Amino acid sequence: MPERLPQHKHCLNCGKAVAPSKEFCTEECETERIGMLRRKRRQLLILYVGSIVVLLLAVILSVVQF
Numbered sequence: 001m002p003e004r005l006p007q008h009k010h011c012l013n014c015g016k017a018v019a020p021s022k023e024f025c026t027e028e029c030e031t032e033r034i035g036m037l038r039r040k041r042r043q044l045l046i047l048y049v050g051s052i053v054v055l056l057l058a059v060i061l062s063v064v065q066f
Contacts, residue, residue: 008017013029013036024030 007020009020009022010016011018011025011029012023013033014025016025018025024033
């Protein structure tokens with residue numbers, strides 16, 4: 001007969017088992033996750049702004065014919 005595991009969740013950063021009331025296993029994991037989310041958010045912002053700039057340049061160059 002298989003063993004029953006106590007109720008638990010997994011750390012959002014490293015995947016270790018944590019108590020159901022917690023999201024992270026340590027404060028280091030929490031700060032690391034926050035930093036990673038900030039980097040991802042910054043990368044997305046750069047991607048969006050870069051895409052808009054390229055789109056605007058394409059529109060401007062298509063309107064202004066040399």
